[in-house]
Amino acid sequence: MKIAVVAANGKAGSLIVEEAVARGHEVTAIVRHENKTKAQNQLVKDLYDLTREDLQDFDAAVDAFGVFDPDKLDEHQTSLKHLADSLSGTATRLLVVGGAGSLYVNPEHTIKLMDTPDFPDAFKGLASNMGKALDVLKTRDDVNWIYISPAADFQADGEKTGSYQVAGEELTVNSEGESVISYADYAIAMIDEIENGKHSKERISVVSK
Numbered sequence: 001m002k003i004a005v006v007a008a009n010g011k012a013g014s015l016i017v018e019e020a021v022a023r024g025h026e027v028t029a030i031v032r033h034e035n036k037t038k039a040q041n042q043l044v045k046d047l048y049d050l051t052r053e054d055l056q057d058f059d060a061a062v063d064a065f066g067v068f069d070p071d072k073l074d075e076h077q078t079s080l081k082h083l084a085d086s087l088s089g090t091a092t093r094l095l096v097v098g099g100a101g102s103l104y105v106n107p108e109h110t111i112k113l114m115d116t117p118d119f120p121d122a123f124k125g126l127a128s129n130m131g132k133a134l135d136v137l138k139t140r141d142d143v144n145w146i147y148i149s150p151a152a153d154f155q156a157d158g159e160k161t162g163s164y165q166v167a168g169e170e171l172t173v174n175s176e177g178e179s180v181i182s183y184a185d186y187a188i189a190m191i192d193e194i195e196n197g198k199h200s201k202e203r204i205s206v207v208s209k
Helices: 011-022 075-087 121-137 183-196
Strands: 002-006 026-031 041-044 060-063 093-097 144-149 153-155 165-167 180-182 202-207
Touching: 002 011, 011 026, 011 093, 011 183, 060 075, 060 183, 075 093, 075 121, 093 183, 121 144, 144 183, 153 183, 180 183, 180 202, 183 202
Parallel strands: 002 026, 002 060, 026 041, 060 093, 093 144, 144 202, 153 180
Antiparallel strands: 165 202
16 A cells, blocks of 8 residues: 655654555655655655645555644644645545544543543643644544544553554553553554554544553
């Protein structure tokens, strides 16, 4: 398959590239500067300059964009809207590296993780903007999207176990009672979804077993 990874040089993006290449896919890293990943191809271009023509020939486009500057957190909304607009009406699937803060913690889906008392203040702005971006994405029928939230403890340097479980809109824990997944196992889940195409126009979540 032909896969594009936007913001491929980031930690999550680079591991998604690595997993895709290892499985024999043709991967294009979309980066603002020199490609530092294992992707066979590169497109050096700012996310906001990407066009329909840049993306429409891929089977899947992965949005691995992330920003942590407090003054730029709203770019989680504007960047996702731009990518969705660029893919509107195309057959290319848009898969988003999402956040855990917008996962629900009750069956009624009235309380999100970011609204609970123990949620760290330092991450509330990030979670809020990612959640708003997801809310808008959920209204779109013109894009074949899938939003994949990691577990609450998303470990950049965590172990690659090769296993995980898929859940839905609610925060889910593993057999140890923990909501945790490594970036490496998340990358496996992302490529599995690209290959298997089990979900469309919905948010899922992944957690270690």
